[in-house]
Amino acid sequence: MAVEEVAKVISNWREADLDDHEKAMLSFTEKFTLTPSQITDTDIESLRAAGFGDEQILAIGLGAGYRNWVDRIADLLGVEETKFDFPEEILNAFGVTREQLKASLYQDDR
């Protein structure tokens, strides 16, 4: 995926050039992350309507759950991301500057 496309997904995935299959998956993932208590049978049916089987739906949940787990540990412990040199488009999509990204929890005193 091109950098511009990734930036679009981060900032507004609904307007990104994704197919219905991918948008159904991201809609579920967003709700799973932000308002899990509001997930209903209808959300699972929407995934089925988009063509996902039970095994794939469980895998989507596990994938979203894993990211919620790992990213939270990183936030809680101030793990610094040094592996990737994020392009400017990605930083803008997240609304952060390169300086902010470099300022780890254990280097700043905020």
Add this chain to the structure above:
Amino acid sequence: MSRLRTVTGKSLEDLLSAAPGALEADTAMRRLLIEQLTPRLYSLIGVVVAGGLGCERFVEALRGPLDHDLAAQAAGDWRALEFTAAEKAVLAYAEKGTVDEASVRKRDVDELRAAGLSDKEVLLVATAIAYHNYAIRMAAAFDVAPG
């Protein structure tokens, strides 16, 4: 029955048993956290995370050795209850780490250290918070009880 037709049970274990390797990894993580944090602290973190996610319906399944009323109140407003300084620091960290994790800063970890937690204990607490955030989301999404 869960929301998946292929999973007939009503627990997170039943759900994860449908994904090869997932149940084993989950069980190992849960055991480690309970053993090293104590069942009480592990469960306290769980009910506060559940409250933060609006998933109070899971408190009974998460309360472990906690009294029923204490668990229910902790999910709603743990600050109104009597806890040790270390428990209060952990629960404040769990709450912030659930509802506004991007705002966690070094000073939040310093609060844990000031309450007597070692670096290893901070790591275990952070892992437990993250684990409950994963497990409760899975339970809510697929309508099963978290462990």
